[in-house]
Amino acid sequence: MKKIVIQGGKTLSGTIPISGAKNSAVALIPAAILCDETTTIFSVPEISDRDNLIEIIKLLNGKVTIENDTLYIDSSNIKNAYIPEELSSKLRASYYFMGALLGKNNYVEIALPGGCKIGNRKIDFHLKGFKALGATIIEEENKYIIKADKLVGNKIYFDFASVGATINVMLTAVKAEGTTVINNAAKEPEIVNIATFLNNMGAKIRGAGTSKITIEGVNYLHKAMIEVIPDRIEAGTYIIIGALLGNKLRVENVIKEHLTSLLSKLQEIGVKIEINENSIVVTKAEKLKAFNITTLIYPGFPTDLAQPMTTLMTQCEGMSILEETIHSNRMGQVPYLNEMGADITVKNQMAFINGKTPLFGQEVTASDLRAGASLVTAGLIAKGTTTIKDIEHILRGYERIVEKLSGVGADIKIIEE
Numbered sequence: 001m002k003k004i005v006i007q008g009g010k011t012l013s014g015t016i017p018i019s020g021a022k023n024s025a026v027a028l029i030p031a032a033i034l035c036d037e038t039t040t041i042f043s044v045p046e047i048s049d050r051d052n053l054i055e056i057i058k059l060l061n062g063k064v065t066i067e068n069d070t071l072y073i074d075s076s077n078i079k080n081a082y083i084p085e086e087l088s089s090k091l092r093a094s095y096y097f098m099g100a101l102l103g104k105n106n107y108v109e110i111a112l113p114g115g116c117k118i119g120n121r122k123i124d125f126h127l128k129g130f131k132a133l134g135a136t137i138i139e140e141e142n143k144y145i146i147k148a149d150k151l152v153g154n155k156i157y158f159d160f161a162s163v164g165a166t167i168n169v170m171l172t173a174v175k176a177e178g179t180t181v182i183n184n185a186a187k188e189p190e191i192v193n194i195a196t197f198l199n200n201m202g203a204k205i206r207g208a209g210t211s212k213i214t215i216e217g218v219n220y221l222h223k224a225m226i227e228v229i230p231d232r233i234e235a236g237t238y239i240i241i242g243a244l245l246g247n248k249l250r251v252e253n254v255i256k257e258h259l260t261s262l263l264s265k266l267q268e269i270g271v272k273i274e275i276n277e278n279s280i281v282v283t284k285a286e287k288l289k290a291f292n293i294t295t296l297i298y299p300g301f302p303t304d305l306a307q308p309m310t311t312l313m314t315q316c317e318g319m320s321i322l323e324e325t326i327h328s329n330r331m332g333q334v335p336y337l338n339e340m341g342a343d344i345t346v347k348n349q350m351a352f353i354n355g356k357t358p359l360f361g362q363e364v365t366a367s368d369l370r371a372g373a374s375l376v377t378a379g380l381i382a383k384g385t386t387t388i389k390d391i392e393h394i395l396r397g398y399e400r401i402v403e404k405l406s407g408v409g410a411d412i413k414i415i416e417e
Contacts, residue, residue, distance in 0.1 A: 004388040004402065006379035007411035008361060012242065014408040015250040015279075018235045019045040019399040020069065020228030023304075024190040026093035027167050028197055028226060029053040030100045032073040033062055034174060035201050037223040041071045044228055045399040048392065052090045056083055056097060075104075082109045085142060089114035091396065095123060095164065098146060099171030102135060107147045125158050125165035132156045133169070133176050153178035153217055161186040161211070161297045167194055173215040174203040182213040188298040189258050193229045200224035232258040233304045234398060235280070237373050239263070240308045241405075242282035243271040244315060244381050249408060252279040261301045265293060269316065290318030290355065295326050307333050307370040311377040313353040314342040322351040332367030333374035339364065340378055340386070361386040369397045376401070380410055 020043035030053060032039040044050055046069065054064045054071075059081050063074040080101065088094040088111040101108035113123070127137055130146055132154040138145040153176045158165060166186040173180035185191070187209055195208030201224040204216035235254045242249035243266055256263070256275055263280070267273055269289045274281040290313070295303040303326035310333055313320035324330045331351060334344050340362050343354040361384030366372030372394035379386030388394070391414070394401060405412050 001389070002391050002414055002416050004376065004379070004391050004394070005413055005415055006361070006376070006382075006386045006388070008359075008380055008382040008384065008386060010245065010380070010409050010411050011247050012245045012249050012405070012408045012410060013247040015252050016238050016404050016408055018230045018238075018251060018253040019043070021190060021193070021231035021233070022047060022049060022397045023163075023188075023231075023233065024193045025050060025228045026053060026091065027096050027190065027194050028228060029057070029071065029073070030093070030096035031171055031194055031197055033057060033060065033075040033078050033097075033100050034104050034171060034198070035073075035075050035221045035224065037076055038072065038074045039201070039223060040225040041073070042069065042225070042227040044069050044071050045231065047399050048396050049091045049093060052087065053093065056087050056094065059083065059087065060101070078104055080105050080107050080109070083111060085111035088112065095126065096168060096171065098126065098130070098144065099168035102130060102146050102148065103151070103172040103175045106149070106151060109143065109145045111143045123164070125160065125162045126168045129156050129165055129169035130172060133172055133180065135172075151176035153180040153215070155181045155183065157183040158185065163188050163191065166191055166213070170195060170198065170205065170213065170215060174198050174205070174218065174221070176217040178217055180215040180217070182215075183211065185211055185213045186297060187211060189229055189232065189255070193226070197224065197226035200226060230254050233302065235259060236262045236302070236305045237308050237377070237398070238404075239266070239280055239282050240305070240312050241377050241380060242284070243288075243312060244284055244377065246282045246284050248281055248283055250279050250281050254278060254280055256280065261299060262305060265291060265301070288312070288316040290316045290320040292321040292323075294323040297326070303327055303330065304370050306330060307374040308377050310334065310344070310351060310353065311337065311374045311381070314344070314355050314357050314359065314378075315381065316353075316355045318355065320353040320355065322353065324349045330370070332371035336362070336364035336375055337378055340382055358383065360384055363387040363389065365389045366391055366393045369393045373398065380405070380412070
C-alpha cells in the first residue's frame with residue numbers, strides 16, 4: 001500500500017510547471033475513437049486515469065502509442081466490445097465512451113462508471129441527450145446497453161449545465177444526421193478544448209464555451225491534432241499551497257483567465273499575487289482574512305478547488321463559510337482536518353471554518369481526489385509528520401505531485417508498505 005508522508009512547515013519557492021488538464025484529457029482520449037483515421041494528443045498528464053482510458057481503447061481494438069506526454073491513437077479499426085466493470089469502475093470518465101461509441105458505431109455496452117464518491121452523481125442528463133438523438137437505453141443491474149438504428153439531431157435542454165452531459169452529447173451528435181442544439185450547455189474551458197479537437201477532425205461545432213452549442217452532423221472525421229489545455233485545478237491547488245507557504249512560488253504554464261475566480265478571492269483576503277502572461281507568482285501573507293465562497297458552474301468558483309480551499313480557510317482569522325452547490329458529498333476532508341486541529345462544523349452542504357487554528361500531523365485518508373489535495377495542503381502546513389493513505393485517489397488527478405512539491409522545497413515522499 002502506497003502512502004504519502006509529509007514533514008510540514010517548509011517554505012516553498014521555485015517553479016512548479018502545470019500539466020495538461022486532467023478533466024480535459026479524460027474526455028479527449030475517448031473522443032479520439034470517433035476519428036476514422038489517427039489522432040495526436042499533446043500534453044497528456046501521466047496519471048492513472050490516462051492509463052485506464054488507454055486500456056479501454058485497446059479493448060475496443062484501437063492502437064495507442066505513448067511518447068513522453070504525447071498520445072498517438074489509431075481508431076480506424078475500432079470495434080464494439082463490452083467495457084467491463086474492472087475497467088469502467090476505475091474512473092468516472094469511462095462514461096465518455098458511451099457518447100463516443102454511440103456516435104461511432106450506434107452501439108455501446110458498458111458497466112457502470114466509477115470515480116470519486118462525492119455525492120449523488122447520476123447520469124440522467126447524459127441518457128436524456130442520447131434518447132433525444134434517437135438512442136434506446138437498456139439499463140440492467142450493473143450495466144447500460146445503448147443503441148440506435150440511426151442518430152438524428154435534435155434540440156436538447158439541460159436543467160443543469162452538466163459538463164459531462166454536454167461533452168457526451170457533443171460526442172454522439174458529431175456524426176448524427178442533421179443539426180443538434182444543446183441549450184444550457186456547460187461553458188467550462190475543457191469543453192472548448194474537446195470541441196476544438198472534434199472540429200480539427202472535421203466536425204462542425206459552434207458555440208462551445210457558451211450556453212448554446214450547435215452541431216451539424218458529418219459522415220467522416222479525418223486525422224487531427226490537439227494540445228490539452230493547462231490544468232486550472234492543478235494550478236489552483238498549487239496557488240492555494242503557495243498562499244500558505246510560498247516565497248515567490250511560481251506556478252507556470254497557466255491560462256490566467258481560467259483562474260479568475262480563485263485569484264480575485266485570494267487577493268481579496270490578503271495573499272500576495274503577481275499575475276503574468278503564463279504564470280502566477282504567489283507569496284504567503286502574514287495574516288489572512290476570513291472569507292466565504294460558494295461553488296458554482298464555470299465561470300463561478302470551481303467545486304474542484306473547494307476542498308483545498310477548506311484547508312486555507314483554517315488559517316484565516318475568523319469564521320469562513322464554504323457552501324458546496326454542485327456535489328452532495330464534498331466534505332470528505334473535514335473529519336481529518338478536525339483531527340489535525342481544525343475547527344470545522346458541517347451542516348448540510350455548508351462548512352463553517354473557525355480560524356486561525358494550528359494543524360498537527362496525523363495519519364489521514366484521502367477519501368477522494370480533491371479531499372486528498374486538501375490533506376496534502378494540510379500536511380504541508382502542519383507541525384510534525386502527516387501520513388496520507390489511499391493516495392491512489394490523488395495520483396488519479398495530479399501528475400508527479402510529490403516530485404513537483406519536492407522540487408520547490410517540500411519534505412514529501414511516497415512510501416510503500
